[in-house]
Amino acid sequence: MKIEFFGTGLMGTGFVRHVLELGHQVSVWNRTPAHAEGAGHAGATLAASAEAAIEGAENIHLSLADDASVDAVLEPIAGAVPATTWIVDHTTTAPTPTGERAARWLARGKRFVHAPVFMTPANCQAGTGLMLISGPQATHAALLPLLATMTGHVAYMGEAPDRAASFKLFGNLTLLGMMATLGDVNRLAHACGIGTEDAFSLFSQFNPGQMLPARAARIAGGDFTASFEMTMARKDVRLMIEEAERHDVALALMPAVAALLDAAIARGDGAKDVSAAASLG
Numbered sequence: 027m028k029i030e031f032f033g034t035g036l037m038g039t040g041f042v043r044h045v046l047e048l049g050h051q052v053s054v055w056n057r058t059p060a061h062a063e064g065a066g067h068a069g070a071t072l073a074a075s076a077e078a079a080i081e082g083a084e085n086i087h088l089s090l091a092d093d094a095s096v097d098a099v100l101e102p103i104a105g106a107v108p109a110t111t112w113i114v115d116h117t118t119t120a121p122t123p124t125g126e127r128a129a130r131w132l133a134r135g136k137r138f139v140h141a142p143v144f145m146t147p148a149n150c151q152a153g154t155g156l157m158l159i160s161g162p163q164a165t166h167a168a169l170l171p172l173l174a175t176m177t178g179h180v181a182y183m184g185e186a187p188d189r190a191a192s193f194k195l196f197g198n199l200t201l202l203g204m205m206a207t208l209g210d211v212n213r214l215a216h217a218c219g220i221g222t223e224d225a226f227s228l229f230s231q232f233n234p235g236q237m238l239p240a241r242a243a244r245i246a247g248g249d250f251t252a253s254f255e256m257t258m259a260r261k262d263v264r265l266m267i268e269e270a271e272r273h274d275v276a277l278a279l280m281p282a283v284a285a286l287l288d289a290a291i292a293r294g295d296g297a298k299d300v301s302a303a304a305s306l307g
Contacts, residue, residue, distance in 0.1 A: 027051070027172070030083040032076070032099050034065045037116070037143075038089035040150030041176065043068045048153075048175055055079035057099070076103050080111070085172065088115045093123040104134060112169060113138045116157075118194055125188035128161065139165050140187060142194035145177060154178040160190035200238075206279045214266055217273035241301055250295070250302040259300035260287040 028051045031042050038054075042065040046052050053071040055078075056062040066072045073079030080086055080103060090096050096117050100107075107113065113131065115124075115138070124140050131138035145155030157177040159166055166182045173180050183189040208226070215225035244250070263284045270277050290296075290303040 027084050028053070028082050030054070030073075030079045030086045031065070031070070031089070032056070032079070032086065033089040033091075033095075033117070034062045035089065036147035037145070037150050038087075039064045039068070040145075040147040041087065041089060041116070042070050043151045044153050044176060046070060053079045053083070077106050080107060083111055085112045085114055088113070088117055090115075090117045092117065093119045093127075096127070104131075104136075107136055109135050109137070111137065114169065114173070115140050116143055118142050118198065119191050121188040121191040121195070124191040125186070128187035137165070138187075139169065140190050141169075141173060141180075142190055143177060144194075144197055149177070156181060158183050158190040158193055160184050161187045204235075210266075210277045210279045213275050213277055214270050217270040217275040244299065244301050245304045248305070250298040250305075252297060252299045254300045255296075256287060256290055256298055256300050256302060257296045259303075260284065260291060260296075263287060 029045055031038055031052060031054045034042065034054050034056045042052055042054060046069050051071075052065075052069070053073050054062050054065045055073040055076050059072075062070075062072050076099060086107065088096055088099065090099065096115055096119060100113065113136065115127075119127075119140065119142070128138050128140065139159060139161045141157055141159040143150075143155060143157045145157070149155035153176055155177050157173055157180045159169070159173065159180060160183040162185060163182075166180075170180060183193050211225060212222050215222060263280055266280050267277055267284065286303050287300070290298075290307075293307060295302045295307070
C-alpha cells in the first residue's frame with residue numbers, strides 16, 4: 027500500500043517508521059522541510075509538495091498540531107485528493123470543527139475519518155497503544171485492517187464523526203487533571219517539609235487510579251450514597267489549603283475543588299458522597 031503522511035514530528039515520524047517496517051511504501055511532506063528529514067532517513071520518500079506527496083496514495087494520514095494546521099494542509103489540495111483515497115486524521119482536534127470538517131469532505135465526495143490516539147512516539151513506532159475512530163460503521167470496517175496494524179487496539183466510538191474527538195479530549199482532560207493533582211501534592215509536600223520523591227513514594231502503595239472506574243460508574247449511575255461524605259471532603263480540602271498557606275505556599279487546583287464542593291453543599295448535597303459534586307446538578 028502507498029501511504030502519505032502529513033506531519034512528521036515525533037508522533038508522525040514514529041508512525042512512518044512503523045508502517046515502513048510493515049512493508050508499505052511511504053511518502054511524507056511537511057510544511058517545514060527540515061522536520062521531514064527523520065522520516066526520510068527511515069526510508070520514506072520526501073515529496074517536494076503536498077500535491078506530489080498524494081500522487082497514487084491509497085491513504086493519507088495526518089499527525090499535526092490542531093484544527094487550523096489540518097485545514098491549512100488539506101484545503102489547498104482538496105481538488106487533487108482522489109475520491110477513492112482515505113484521509114485519516116490522527117490529530118487531536120476539537121469536536122465541533124472536526125464534525126464540520128467531516129461534513130465538508132463528505133460533501134465533496136471524499137473519504138475523511140478522524141482517528142486520534144492515546145499513543146506516545148514510542149508507541150507509534152512500536153504499533154502499540156490505543157486508537158479511537160468514529161463515523162459510519164462501514165468506514166470502521168474498511169480501515170480496521172490497516173489501523174489495527176498501527177496500534178495495539180482500535181476502539182470504535184460510534185457513528186457521529188466528531189465522537190472520537192470528544193473522547194480524546196475526555197482522556198487528555200483526565201491525564202492533565204492528574205498532572206495538576208500531582209502538582210498540588212508536590213506543593214503541599216513542600217509546605218510540610220517533605221521532598222517530592224518522598225511524597226510521591228506514597229503512590230507505590232496507594233493507587234488512586236484504581237478507584238477511577240468505580241467513581242465514574244457511581245457518577246454516571248447517580249448513586250451518591252455516602253462513602254466519603256461531601257462535608258468531610260470539604261473539611262479535608264480546607265486542611266490542605268490552610269496548611270499550605272501557613273508556609274506561604276499556594277495550591278493551584280484545590281481552591282477550584284473547594285469552590286466545586288461549596289456549590290454542591292449549597293444546593294443541599296452536603297450529606298451525599300463527594301462524587302455528587304461531579305454531577306451537573
